[in-house]
Amino acid sequence: MKRKTTGLALSALLALALSGAASAQFGMDNGATEYAMSEHTFVETPECAIRVQDWIEPRGSGTAFLRDKSYGQEALSKAAMGWYYAGAESLWRDHDSRRKLGECLERGDCGLKKNGRLARQIWKENPDQWSRKEVDRFYDYFEKEPPASLINLATDGIGRCFGDHPGQKSMAEAGFVQADLSPEACQFIKDNESRFFAGRFSAFFTFYNPEKLCGSGTWIPLPVAKKLPELMGDALEKQRLEAEAAERWANRSVEVRTKGLNGCQIAYGLIMGGLNNSAVERVPDEGITWALQYEKARIQDETCPLIPIELSNWVQRQPLEAFEPASDPFEFYRNNMPSKTEYDRWPDYVRTVMKHFETPTNPHQSVPDYACSAFGTWLDKKKYNNTSEQRPDWRFLFDVRKYSGDPMRSICVRAPASMILEFQRNELIAAQKRVIEEEQWRRDEAKRQAAEAEFQELLRWKPSYRPPATEPRCYRRDDVSEICFYN
Numbered sequence: 256m257k258r259k260t261t262g263l264a265l266s267a268l269l270a271l272a273l274s275g276a277a278s279a280q281f282g283m284d285n286g287a288t289e290y291a292m293s294e295h296t297f298v299e300t301p302e303c304a305i306r307v308q309d310w311i312e313p314r315g316s317g318t319a320f321l322r323d324k325s326y327g328q329e330a331l332s333k334a335a336m337g338w339y340y341a342g343a344e345s346l347w348r349d350h351d352s353r354r355k356l357g358e359c360l361e362r363g364d365c366g367l368k369k370n371g372r373l374a375r376q377i378w379k380e381n382p383d384q385w386s387r388k389e390v391d392r393f394y395d396y397f398e399k400e401p402p403a404s405l406i407n408l409a410t411d412g413i414g415r416c417f418g419d420h421p422g423q424k425s426m427a428e429a430g431f432v433q434a435d436l437s438p439e440a441c442q443f444i445k446d447n448e449s450r451f452f453a454g455r456f457s458a459f460f461t462f463y464n465p466e467k468l469c470g471s472g473t474w475i476p477l478p479v480a481k482k483l484p485e486l487m488g489d490a491l492e493k494q495r496l497e498a499e500a501a502e503r504w505a506n507r508s509v510e511v512r513t514k515g516l517n518g519c520q521i522a523y524g525l526i527m528g529g530l531n532n533s534a535v536e537r538v539p540d541e542g543i544t545w546a547l548q549y550e551k552a553r554i555q556d557e558t559c560p561l562i563p564i565e566l567s568n569w570v571q572r573q574p575l576e577a578f579e580p581a582s583d584p585f586e587f588y589r590n591n592m593p594s595k596t597e598y599d600r601w602p603d604y605v606r607t608v609m610k611h612f613e614t615p616t617n618p619h620q621s622v623p624d625y626a627c628s629a630f631g632t633w634l635d636k637k638k639y640n641n642t643s644e645q646r647p648d649w650r651f652l653f654d655v656r657k658y659s660g661d662p663m664r665s666i667c668v669r670a671p672a673s674m675i676l677e678f679q680r681n682e683l684i685a686a687q688k689r690v691i692e693e694e695q696w697r698r699d700e701a702k703r704q705a706a707e708a709e710f711q712e713l714l715r716w717k718p719s720y721r722p723p724a725t726e727p728r729c730y731r732r733d734d735v736s737e738i739c740f741y742n
Contacts, residue, residue: 292319292340294400295418302426302474303416304462305336313348320349321462328412329458330355331365335401335409339417343397353377359405366404370396413458414474430455431474434483441465443487444479450486453478509575516580519559522570523549527581535573541566550584556610585611589651595660602668605655609669612648619648622667622675626682630670631656631663633678649674 288299290307299306305321312319320337334352337345346353356367357377363369373396376389385393403422410417410424414431417423426432436444444451448460456476468474475483513521526546529538541563548560562570589608593600613619622630638644638653648671659665729739 290319292342293344294342295340297340298418299467300415301468301472302431303414304459304464304468305413305416306462306464306467309462318342318344318348320345320352323461324351325458325461327457328455329461331359332409332411332413332416332458335405336416338397338401339406339420343394346397347382347393366402366406366408412456412476413462426474430477432477432480433472434475434480435471436469436473436475438465438469440483440487441469441473443490444475444483447486451476451479451482509578512575512578512580517559519549519562520580521575521578522562522566524578524581525570525573528579533579534577536569539565539569542569553584554588554607556585556607592654592658595658598661598664601655601659601661601665605652605665605668608651609648612651612671613669617648618672619669620672620675622670622678624667626678627663627667629682630675630678631666633681634666646671 287307290297290310292310297305297307297310309322310319311322318341320341321333325333330351334346334349334355337349337352338356346356354377356365357374359365359367360370360377361374373392376385376392379385382390382393403420406417406420406422407424410429412430414429415423415426423429442465445460445463445465448457453460453476456478459476516524523546525535526538526542529535529542545560545562545566552558552560589611593604609619634652634656638656644650644653652666652670652674655665656662727739727741729737731737
């Protein structure tokens with residue numbers, strides 16, 4: 256490659272900055288198997304998963320680099336290939352590959368000798384921060400061929416992608432074996448990377464194309480070859496079981512299809528099936544009107560509306576061998592809550608749904624306004640400590656508390672009496688506990704104050720002075736004389 260002058264290198268900095276958001280195009284996708292670049296010509300081979308169309312050429316750049324951001328061993332392989340095929344200009348434009356090689360230079364590994372000065376330069380965020388001397392240093396280093404030691408390491412996990420370079424590992428050393436693959440097996444490999452636990456071969460999975468690398472003698476990672484029969488066997492067994500289950504479901508008897516359904520539910524199912532183009536006669540106009548009435552009745556937990564004679568005759572004529580029950584309108588209503596901002600809808604929504612769960616043995620009532628805030632706090636704790644609650648009305652109020660935009664108004668309009676009693680009992684116990692704790696605090700405080708008073712009294716105490724018997728005790732008179740006692 257002809258040595259780039261400093262002036263041209265600096266102009267490239269401006270071009271790079273201006274082209275940061277510029278469009279890029281993938282390599283040729285016209286069936287070509289070769290791609291001539293500035294240093295070497297890339298040729299597709301069975302020993303390399305990379306194809307011509309995996310190379311990206313920013314428009315007007317005259318260079319190319321491999322697609323997709325990468326990490327670890329994959330990033331090293333990508334950086335080495337960009338350097339080998341497209342030279343320094345590829346690394347100039349490929350930020351990720353440039354920084355990966357900077358890491359290697361900083362540590363002195365990846366087959367590169369330690370070069371702290373160049374590494375620190377590369378780690379600068381933008382090349383436009385480089386001086387003329389730093390630009391020259393970059394091109395002086397990367398215009399040379401990548402060392403064979405780097406290419407040897409870069410072969411690992413991706414294959415022999417460096418043409419006939421002698422520094423490459425053999426396919427076996429790179430971790431690959433040959434296998435005879437069906438199109439199904441090739442697609443399975445592409446779709447199930449995580450199931451092979453072959454992180455070392457992430458570059459292979461990134462670029463693997465099941466349409467291009469498939470058939471007899473395909474090179475694949477050794478872990479893939481080992482686990483492929485087991486995983487595909489499991490997948491085929493799963494497909495077989497799913498097919499059998501689907502067949503059993505399709506061949507259900509009329510008794511099974513209608514088990515547990517009343518006449519209104521069967522009629523509604525036939526009408527909905529007819530509207531969805533199932534194998535029934537055209538739904539009469541009365542059917543649509545009645546279905547709307549039925550949906551409203553189900554949502555309001557009211558008695559099923561009477562079926563018109565014409566509709567009843569239509570229902571009786573329909574075959575049930577392919578009958579499928581329709582979704583319960585109430586379940587649809589219950590699962591489609593109002594939005595958080597529809598504050599006025601929530602109370603009516605809660606009343607409507609809770610009406611379905613109320614029974615003579617499970618009465619519901621409203622929570623008093625003065626207790627609503629405490630009830631909401633208690634409900635939060637109850638939900639946190641009772642994640643496996645099975646009672647539908649309790650589970651529903653847990654959901655309302657979570658999703659309502661005005662939970663206090665919503666949860667207090669209707670609640671199971673058993674829930675309110677448990678809340679009141681817990682509140683009473685908590686109040687009694689607070690009284691006991693307050694009483695204990697008062698007793699402890701009285702003891703503390705008594706101890707403090709006793710301590711202060713001790714601080715004020717001073718012993719009376721009693722001089723020794725041999726020491727004279729004296730006083731002065733007004734004539735300035737002193738009188739002393741010695742006994």
